[in-house]
Amino acid sequence: MRIIHATDYDDMSKRAASYILERFKDIHTIGLATGGTPKGLYEQLIPFLQKQDLTNMHTVNLDEYVGLAPEHPNSYRQVMNKLLFNEVDIPLANTHLPNGVASDLEEECKRYEALIHFLGVDLQILGIGENGHIGFNEPGVDKNSKTHIVKLTEETREANSRYFKQREDVPTHAITMGIQTILASKEIVLLASGEHKAQAIYDMVHLEPNPTCPASFLKHHKNVTIIVDTKASVKLTG
Numbered sequence: 001m002r003i004i005h006a007t008d009y010d011d012m013s014k015r016a017a018s019y020i021l022e023r024f025k026d027i028h029t030i031g032l033a034t035g036g037t038p039k040g041l042y043e044q045l046i047p048f049l050q051k052q053d054l055t056n057m058h059t060v061n062l063d064e065y066v067g068l069a070p071e072h073p074n075s076y077r078q079v080m081n082k083l084l085f086n087e088v089d090i091p092l093a094n095t096h097l098p099n100g101v102a103s104d105l106e107e108e109c110k111r112y113e114a115l116i117h118f119l120g121v122d123l124q125i126l127g128i129g130e131n132g133h134i135g136f137n138e139p140g141v142d143k144n145s146k147t148h149i150v151k152l153t154e155e156t157r158e159a160n161s162r163y164f165k166q167r168e169d170v171p172t173h174a175i176t177m178g179i180q181t182i183l184a185s186k187e188i189v190l191l192a193s194g195e196h197k198a199q200a201i202y203d204m205v206h207l208e209p210n211p212t213c214p215a216s217f218l219k220h221h222k223n224v225t226i227i228v229d230t231k232a233s234v235k236l237t238g
């Protein structure tokens with residue numbers, strides 16, 4: 001794992017953007033995350049992406065809530081449309097997320113997993129949960145997991161309730177790429193900002209790969225870069 005230290009959220013976003021832009025010509029499929037962490041990165045990338053021909057580019061998102069239709073304002077589809085896809089000239093048909101309202105969710109997981117393998121992810125962007133989750137792979141996840149349905153922990157529902165009118169509206173389940181799915185991408189870039197992520201970052205870096213901290217499984221991958229700001233790395237640096 002390579003660690004790039006940033007001063008704050010803004011610096012983290014700028015460093016992540018330059019990291020990606022240096023590799024841009026080799027990225028045909030990019031794996032994306034939602035949440036607060038990559039927002040600044042997407043803002044940084046937009047002016048550059050607006051000048052590119054994105055006709056042949058594909059994006060695959062890590063996850064989607066079960067039970068929220070793509071039109072629902074809190075669905076990750078809508079979040080991604082607002083944050084990025086509506087701002088650049090990428091065919092929406094090339095932007096992929098799991099369908100959280102598919103009539104057969106198990107089949108949907110298989111379809112999404114097959115699509116990801118067909119496209120092949122060149123670079124996957126990740127955030128990290130306070131409990132060490134990546135995607136919605138919560139503590140206890142199997143390291144061999146593929147795209148699957150997951151029951152969200154109460155901690156994760158609480159953390160995500162800031163985007164919903166009330167806590168009860170946060171879905172209880174999601175579809176997420178599994179640990180194996182994530183590890184199959186050629187390169188991984190994980191971003192973290194803020195003191196609330198410091199313990200998860202410490203565990204990811206220092207623990208042997210194990211399910212109590214799903215991000216620790218990233219040690220099984222040869223090309224992982226972590227871009228952390230001062231607050232998120234406070235436990236690493238002491």
Ligand code: F6R
Pocket residue numbers: 032033034035036037038062063126127128129133134135136
């Ligand atoms: C989002 C995702 C999650 C988030 C994580 C951190 O697609 O898969 O793993 O990256 O929950 O969320 P934020 O960035 O909001 O702190």
